[in-house]
Amino acid sequence: MMKIQNISIIGLGALGVLFGNFFADKLGHDRVSFIADKDRIRRYEEQGVICNGQKCNFKFSDKDNTNQTADLLIFAVKASSLSSAISSAKNYVGNHTIILSLLNGITSEDIIGKALGTNHMLYCVAQGMDAVKLGNQLTYSHMGELCIGIPEDESEKQPMLHAVIDLFDHIDLPYVCEKDIIHRLWSKWMLNVGVNQVVMVTQGNYGTVQQEGKARETMKAAMREVIALAKKEHVSVTEEDLEYYVDMTDTLNPDGMPSMRQDGVSGKYSEVELFSGTVINKAKIYNLDVPVNRMLYQEVKRLERNY
Ligand SMILES: NC(=O)C1=CN([C@@H]2O[C@H](COP(=O)(O)OP(=O)(O)OC[C@H]3O[C@@H](n4cnc5c(N)ncnc54)[C@H](OP(=O)(O)O)[C@@H]3O)[C@@H](O)[C@H]2O)C=CC1
Ligand SMILES: CC(C)(CO)C(=O)C(=O)O
Structure with a gap:
């Protein structure tokens, strides 16, 4: 079975910080990085990011890097930024990359899949969190859960789903594997x-x-x-x-x-x-x-x- 070794996230907002911080704590800061353009990286490094009062030491990856692909790529931007995020993330998609979208609504998986390849997409819903990010500070008391799954007619994606389940079990991330x-x-x-x-x-x-x-x-x-x-x-x-x-x-x-x-x-x-x-x-x-x-x-x- 494929083992997810590194995670890239695009979107250092409420959900990006919440899950990025969780992944980095459990897996080590070297295995989790945020993809962004040079201006954003400079701003993030200058301002820092705080999660429930603690400074996060996140690793950033320049969108123009072409020497590293992600095992797991997570979209955590707002809908209005989705197309720019897709073009920033495309260098990080390799043959084996699994993509999850945390965006709300019923369309982001289709949009990302059409742009980067439907074969990479699992479906995901983020729910139950009360994350509030104002400025560079995130606070939350409930981290919620990720609901993951594949539609009935995409059973060839079972190995990808199992790789994600294996990761989430390993780090105790709250998740539900959905039948529907x-x-x-x-x-x-x-x-x-x-x-x-x-x-x-x-x-x-x-x-x-x-x-x-x-x-x-x-x-x-x-x-x-x-x-x-x-x-x-x-x-x-x-x-x-x-x-x-x-x-x-x-x-x-x-x-x-x-x-x-x-x-x-x-x-x-x-x-x-x-x-x-x-x-x-x-x-x-x-x-x-x-x-x-x-x-x-x-x-x-x-x-x-x-x-
Ligand atoms: N907040 C919540 O509790 C929940 C949110 N959701 C959904 O998750 C999605 C993300 O929401 P949320 O985390 O609140 O969003 P935020 O607005 O808090 O964060 C989005 C982040 O994306 C970054 N971004 C935008 N464009 C790019 C780009 N091209 N490259 C790199 N980074 C980029 C922004 O960076 P910058 O600030 O530098 O522009 C910003 O930090 C939304 O669809 C939302 O509906 C789902 C469940 C719960
Ligand atoms: C309602 C909530 C927090 C889900 O838990 C959400 O999806 C959002 O804030 O957009």
């Missing part, structure tokens, strides 16, 4: 369509949707529009999935906030196109009305016009 990874991708997307957008437009935090009231009801209504859409696309996402994710959200630090709201706080454009943007476009195909997502889309865009 497409179901997980969609049901996690349903959560983001609800919690990320509602916390963003209310300019709140997890506490805002953990208490009974309008915000929590709007979150659930936005999620139910995804359930209706999933039915049209023959993906089984149910009310039980909704309850599972609402319960998971209730366990998060009430002062924490989803990645989209962190973008709002930093005045960065959000991933709204991954959430209501995608819901609205897909709903048009089926003549499905999605008023809650239309409202959330308009509200996010209104907030972003003031940046």
Whole structure:
């Protein structure tokens, strides 16, 4: 079986730092590196990176290096940076490279696969964390888990999946190997369509949707529009999935906030196109009305016009 010896991550943000720090602690700092351009590397080395109060000694790899490929390559950028990240990471893809994408939404695996080779892709969903990165500082109390898997018709990727499972077992990384990874991708997307957008437009935090009231009801209504859409696309996402994710959200630090709201706080454009943007476009195909997502889309865009 292939053994994963080195890991490259692209994206030194909330998830990149969280998982990069975990990998480096368990495997040693030499086996984990962050791919970036020279300007970013200079900035990161000048400013440093702090994870739960501790300085991280990360190794950086110049995107233009052509003498090293990754055994495991992890994408941890926002959707708006995905195409630049793909071109920065391409030198690190060798014949044996396994790629995981931590991006939210239901499209990043396809996009990366089309650019770098679908034969490299496993599916992955990152969930359950309350990571907040503001400036160069990451804080979290729950690291969450990675859900990994392959669709039914890609069974030739079992050896790649086993290599990742072997690594995660070896370092005790919290993970779930999913029987139906497409179901997980969609049901996690349903959560983001609800919690990320509602916390963003209310300019709140997890506490805002953990208490009974309008915000929590709007979150659930936005999620139910995804359930209706999933039915049209023959993906089984149910009310039980909704309850599972609402319960998971209730366990998060009430002062924490989803990645989209962190973008709002930093005045960065959000991933709204991954959430209501995608819901609205897909709903048009089926003549499905999605008023809650239309409202959330308009509200996010209104907030972003003031940046
Ligand atoms: N935050 C969370 O708790 C969760 C996030 N997700 C998803 O994971 C993905 C990543 O989110 P998150 O970690 O919050 O994102 P962040 O915005 O915190 O971090 C993204 C990082 O990517 C870096 N980056 C952008 N373009 C490039 C590039 N071309 N080369 C190298 N680095 C680049 C940015 O660097 P710079 O700052 O230098 O521009 C930034 O540090 C998103 O899709 C999000 O929805 C999923 C689950 C939970
Ligand atoms: C809701 C959460 C934290 C999942 O755990 C997430 O996916 C995000 O912040 O984008």
